[in-house]
Every structure is written in structure tokens, then in C-alpha cells.
Amino acid sequence: MTQTAWVLSLTQFYLSLGFLLFFLALELGLVWVLFILRLRTRRTGAAMLAYRFWVRVYALTLTIGFAASLPLLLQLGTLWQGLMDRAGEIIGPLLAMAVLTTFIFKSCFLGAMLYGQRGLSNLAHMIVVGMVALGTSLTAWWVVVLLAWLQWPVGAVLVEQHYQISSWLAVMNGAAPALFGVLLTGGLMLAATMILAITAQRARIRPSDAGDRAMFAGAIGLLLLAVVAQAGLAARLGSQLLPVQPARLAAVIPQWHSGTPDPIALLARLDVANGRNTWAWLGALPPTGWLAPSVAPDAAEAATGSMIQGLDDLIGMRPPVWPTYLSSRLTVGLMMLLGLMGLWGLWRAWRLGFEPDKLNGMGRFSLRSMAWVALLAQALGWGHLMIGSLPYAVYGTVTLREIGTAQSNGGLWLMLGLQVLVYGALILGFRQLLGHTLRYGVVPVARHRGRA
Template identity: 50%
Template structure:
């Protein structure tokens, strides 16, 4: 495989995977939000039910896109990396099958009743249906995260004659990395959902007075966003403690540490140059690098020169992490400001100023950037390995015509761009005009 073909394969696969993970996270976050709204609506407050009926439509849109995006990922796993299942099928096959089976069983059995059976079911039965949809979405996401975690830390299986054989499923499913990645996806999905709730409320109340449902959604979004930011910060710290010692080349790229030296300092910002093996410019933090930076037996900090070319793309690894952290800091400022305003003036969206409404709309973009940049860092930082430490991407060669490969990659990008635009337009429409029930009469809809 040439360098260009490898780049196109990675661009195509990561685009599809990122699109799927983004909407899977939103689907998971909205599912938990809907369960909360439905439980509050059981108390008899009509405002909570109005909020539920609005956001269940947004959930349905995200569900359709996440389900549709999963199909290209499964196809590309076989067409772009045809030898992957040959080497790791004993691990990947059951996990992918479990994710597909869970999605079909729970969504086939409970999703229709949740979306269309509210008027035909009792409150308790419909609430239970919503809960089962949440369980299905959570299990589906967990199988996917367990698979991704295993490619980052291949524990619980041994490489025998070029193929992985499972020794025990317990470390694969319950190791430290799989629950952490699932927690990041679940909390990240809730963060995106909370930011979206605030942004939609800010837009809805710009041209009309708010109702009780808007105020409830606004207050819920503020508190949920603040809690999610704190929870995700803790999960990111735990992820670093688990992943960085296991992947010392990633840790060196994060500093970045080009050469082995007795000590190292983290940089706040820099522009790494892989050809010169130095930074074009840098802003260093005046403290020693943390303990997860790998050291040799002599106590020296291992630089990128220690790993004999088996290092990730330094610039992408470095800046995906910085972009995620910067977006998280900006989102935290917006969340604190929204909480402070709510504490002082009450959670009344009608009183928002234009700058405040713009900040709440920006919060959705920042929450999405955090998720995309964070998962991009996880995958890019493991390169050049497909299964860390053992199987490289070049071994999973899928040699194709470069022109055809580039055209297919561009087509995927365009399709995903159109789908994103369609999602935005539909969300904008229901935000502006609300949810209009359709009356069905005999012989016509």
C-alpha cells in the first residue's frame, strides 16, 4: 500500500467512523434525557410532556443517522482492511455481532412503541418502554467501545500464528479502558444533548415568549451541561492514566518530546515539525512533565527518537488533544456563566441577551468539537497500529486504484455533508415551528 492509498483509506474510514460515533453519542445522550423527561412527566406536569414530545423527534432524527452511518463502517472494515477480520475476527466478530443484535432487538421491540405507542399505552408501560430503549442504546454503545478499547490495548487475547485467540472475555469487556471510553461517549452524548437543549431554547424564545416547557428544558440543560463537564474532565484524567503508560509513543507526541533527555516540560501550545524533529515555535509550561511520560531504566524521558519510526503523526496527535481541551475550557466558561445567570435571575430564557443566545448556540459546536477531537486523538495517537503493538495498518493492505479510491472518499464526504445539512435544516424547522401533530382520518392522513 502506498502512502497516498493509506491516507485515503484512513480518511475514508475515520470520516465514516467519526460520523457514526457523533450521532451514536447524541442518540445515547438524548435517550437518557428522554427517560428523565418521561419520568418527570409521570408526575402529571404537562410542561414536561411537552418537552418530551419535542425532543423525542430530535432523538428519532439522530437515531436514523447513527443507524445509517453504521452500515458504511461495517462495509469499510471489510473493503479497506480486508485482513483485519482474519487476524482479529475471534475478538471483533462477537463484539460487532453483539452490537448489531442489541441494536436490532431493542430497537425493533421497543422503539416503535416508544415513538408511536404513547397514546395506546399506560404511563407506566410507556415509561418502561423508554427505559428499555435507553438500555438498548447503552449496550450497543458499550460493545462498540469495548471493541475500540481492545484495539488500543489488546488484552485478554493472544496472537498465535498471526491470529488473535481469546483467552478470557473478562479483561476485554471489563478492563479499565472499555468502561472509560464508554463513560466518555455517554457523558459526551449527554453534554451534546444538554448544549443542544440550551441552543434550541435560546432560538425558540428569540421570537416568541417562553412557556413552562422552555423554562424546564433550559434549567435542565444548564445543570446537565455543568455536571457533564465535570464528569468528562475526571474521565479524561483517568483515560490519560490508563492509555499514556500503555502507549509511550503517544505520550511523547503529546509533550512533544523529540529526543530522550533527563527531564521534560509540557508545552501549552507548539507547532511540531516532524522533518526537523523540533518545534517551529512553542509555549512551554514551567513544570516537569507528569509521571505517565515513559522513562528508560536510566531515568531518562523517552523521546520520539526512541521508537524507531513507529510513532503516531505528531502534529495531529498533539493538536487534536489541545483542540479538545481548549473547546472544553470555553464550554466550561459558557456553562458557568449560564449557571450564574440562572442562580441570580432565574432560569428564564426570555431575558437572554443577544450575546448570551449566541454563546448558547456556540456551546453545541464546542460540545461536538470536544467529542470529535477527543476520539480523533484516541485513534490517531495509536497509529501506525491498527491493533496497538502488534498489527500495523500497512499489514492490512487493500490496494486499490488511487483515482477510484479518491473519488469514493470524496463521495462519502459529500454524502455526510448533505446528511449534516439535512439534520440541521430539520432541527431548525421544528425549532422554529414546533411539533405539529398530524390528525389521521379515515381514508387519508
């Protein structure tokens, strides 16, 4: 597999994966917001107004997310032809469970959720919405288990270049719980910032109703809660993956030479060619939990984890240093910025009595900006997870070059161009339909007896 083919294949795959993860996270966050709103409809009419509007946004997100999953499934076979041969015993059942969960829950309950509210009792419809939320969560869970296993292949043994399952419980207990929490909190964050942005935009078009005011107040609190929760879950995920991924650990610090751990360079200008920092703002030593005995001259040092492997010993098997280092810093910085913006938004909303109509131009702009900051933070966070594991498909054992495609570069360029056009059309359609929903809201349709 040539370098150009490898880059083109990786670009196609990461584009599809990023597109899927964005809509899957947004769908996951929105469906749980809808479930909470549906529970509150028995106590307040504002919740019903908000539910009727946002269920349409959820349906649109669901449709785009389903469309985004199809290219990714095809690319597993066309771009990485040897992956199923090496790890099909784990990947196959997980993909099958994701597809099965999608069709069972969404085929059985989604129609009743979207179109059956008038024909069902309040309790029955609440149960239906809860089942859709559960089904969406289970679908996301199986996808996350697969991604987590590729990062940390526990619960399986490599026998003659083929992975064989030893414990499904271990597979699902590795990094999957923390990674699922990151996806869920990221989805809630995306949903909260989208609610704030759209509520601010609707207030510019027409007077806000009780549902808008309820969502405006609730979304700010949800955003702050999601930021704090994701920070804790991301730290938990890092404490699990960094000790078993010495190359990522070395790039994050960065640790150029094997030996005792260097202080973390909070900000630095890296000179990758010469293996050094030309300038660095140093922080504390890496947490003890990050250090694994990847290189140890003797048993005593291995027991204390006082030696770690440096980037100079990982040439050829290390991730791109600059993207791995920079994405970790930018993700943390954007999350901190989003938290500060959320606190400012909470203070500002409290001063305005949580009334969206009182927002001025700068206030509406800041709320819309939160959505872009949240999107960029999530994209960089997932990008760091994927890029930091290169060049492996299954970390530590199976590289992407081993399982890569035999297609020509011309064919890969063509498919990448078509992929960009299709995803661009989907994003444009999503934006246009979202704008239509924002402008016209929920339009009641009159029923006339005796007419079709």
C-alpha cells in the first residue's frame, strides 16, 4: 500500500467516521432531552411546546445520521479489506448488534413517537419516547464498544494473526464505558448549544413562547453540566489509554527520548526533525497513572514505572506528533472556553430573567458561537483519539498498512471527491431544513372529516 493510497484511504474513512459520530452524538443528546421534556409535559404546557418543535429537529438529525452510517459500513470492506480477516470475530458481532438494535427499537417505536402522539395516551407515548432513547443509546453503545476495543484490544487473544474472543465482558468493560460517557456528554453539549443558538435566532424572527423560555433556561444548565461531566470522563479515558499506548503518551508530553518522564509541555514549539522543543512552557510531571513500564532496564524501574519510551525509539510506529500534541491542547482549551462562555451565558440570562427576546445582537452572536465552539471541541477530541492511535488499526498489533486497499490512487481520489460532494449536499440539506423549521416552527394541520 503506497503512502498516497494510505493517506487517501485514511481521509475517506475519518471523514465518514467524523460525520457519523457528529450526528450520532447529536441524535443521542437530543433524544434524551426529548425524553426529559416528555416527562415534564404532565406538569407544564411549556414542555409540550418545546417537545413538539424539537422532535422535528431530532427526526431530521436521525435521518442524516442513518445516511451517514452507510458509507462507513461499506468502507470497512473496500478500504480496509484485511480487517475482518484479522478481527472479524469481534467486529462482526458488534456491528450486527448495532444494526439489529437500530432496526428493532427504531422500527418498532420511532413511528409511534413521531406520529402516534394523538392516538396514544400520555403514559404510552412517554414509554415510546423512552424506548427510542434507550434504543439510540444501545446503538451508540455497540459502536463505542468497537471503537474502544480498537484502541485497547482487551478480552481477545491474537492467535496466528487472527483475534479470537476470550471474554465479551472484558471487551465491554475496557475503555468502552468512559468512551460512551464522552460521546453522551458530547451529544448533550451539542444539543444544548444548538438549542441556545436556535432559540436566540427564533427570538430575532418572532416573539418567544413559553417553550422557548423553558429551553433557554434549561439548555444553559445542561451545557455546564455536560462540560463538567465530559472533563471528568475524558480524564478517566486518558488514565486508561495512555498507559497502554506509549506512543500517544510520548506525543502528548512530548517525551523525545526514552528515560525518566519529562515535565509536560503545556505549550511548546516542536522541532520534530531534530527531536526537541525549541520553546516550551513546562508544567508538572505526568500523573503516575499515565506511566507504564514500556521501557525498563531492570525490574525495579519497571515496578515503579520510572522509565517511559520516547519518540526517538518509536520512529515508524508513532502517530503524527504535531497533530497529536496540538489536538490535545486545543481540545482542552476549547472546553475551558466553552465552560467560561456557559457561565457568562448563565449570568447574562439571569440578568435578563431568562427571556430570549431581551437578547441584543451581541448576546445572540455569543449563543450561536457556543455551538461552533462545542462542535470544534468535539471534532478535535475525537480527532485526537483517532490520530493518536496511528499507524494502528488494532492498537499494538494490526497496522493500517497491513489491511489496506489495493485500489488505484485514481479510484481513491474519485471516491473522495464523490464523498465530499455527498456529505456537502447532506450538510446543506440539513441546514436548509433546519432553517425552515426554525422560521415556521410547528404548523398545525387541520383535519377535515370526510376528506382523504
